[in-house]
Amino acid sequence: MEDALEKIEAIRNKEIHHRIKNNLQVISSLLGLQVEKFNNRECIKNSEILEAFKERQDRVMSIVLIHEELHKGEERDTLNFSPYLEKLVENLLQTYRLGNVDISLNLDLEENVSFDMDTAVPLGMVVNELVSNSLKYAFLGRNKGIIQIRLFSEETGQNFNDSKRELPVRDTMYTLIVSDNGVSIPQKINFENPGTLGLQLVSVLVDQLDGKIELTRNKGTEFKIGFNVSRVNKNLCF
Template sequence: MQVIFSLLDLQSEKFRDKEVLEAFRESQSRVISMSLIHEELYREGEADTLDFSAYLQNLVKNLFHTYMIKSKNICLFMNLEKNAFFDMDIAVPLGMIVNELVSNSLKHAFPGQKAGEIQIKLTGEKVTDELIDDNRKHKRKDTGYTLIVSDNGVGIPENIDLENSDTLGMQLVDILVDQLDGEIEIKRDKGTEFTIRFSNI
């Protein structure tokens, strides 16, 4: 991951266009979001799941550092479920979703370095389903999670639709939510709020 990050850094030095440089920085941010997952897994030894709440704190801290100039007047509030352990199939796409949404807030929600707030909330609720398999009933226990990423900034325009967005970031969020077999809801009241619901079986 560090090699990929360095290659992107070297390649970006050949360009002066602000949009191109921003695209490289966004790609580097996505690489970092994945590399932090591997760091967390290595820290926990042989575990094949990671403490997602701890990872999320490191990820967002890194994003605020990346967008230091734009984030200096922005307060962060996090309310994260304890003992939320996810495997790679959930942690990677979910981490990238948070990366995209928080990055968007830092870049666009507070123009002119306006003061504001970004909030991240992760909650879980135990769910028991009855499944019928080969004419036999059995119960499946899982945990339904809700992730909310919100800001009190200028809000995204009404005409922006995740499924038909012309930005890579929003397209990526839509694809990754599908990958989680989850659902996403957007509210545009007094800022922007993304609510993502998914299950950890």
């Protein structure tokens, strides 16, 4: 009976992810139709309005891909993040076709890294914003460029998740680095006064992860994000 109930719950969760994905795709399609409509108006065609709609479409698609991967995967509540990240950035490269600019994408991602929705959604949106920013601004006037994404972890030890010290929890510190070798972000831009909606959103999302972000300008731009993930260590439960 327990096995049967577990299978029913797994099917129900997959159906939920499938429906959420479909609903988000409808929203993305509506935004795409609006972009096409604006493209037919010369007064709007090259304006910030059109760019804003495209950016919102990308943000929606970053969440669509999460529910798509969860629907396909075996895990009910966690996402294998590295394959998702690969798919996300490949979609962004196709979206921002930069004429004759040759953009190389270097991915160095730890395998079998799984996050729940509370981590996967904001982290996916952070990557979406940072990679989009590089594709739009870092290589202006250049004929080639490199975008690199690294994701790795370091186990920080054991603690307990309540005052009774009954459930051992494993803490893991993750580091995400998104960098490019293009034109560095201007010195006047920082996270205290980002000046753009994209960087404001990145700052809010990193706070949501209880993480920290560092910006380095050295022959390009590098964003380094550190955040902690705690999981119950079943091997130590008693």
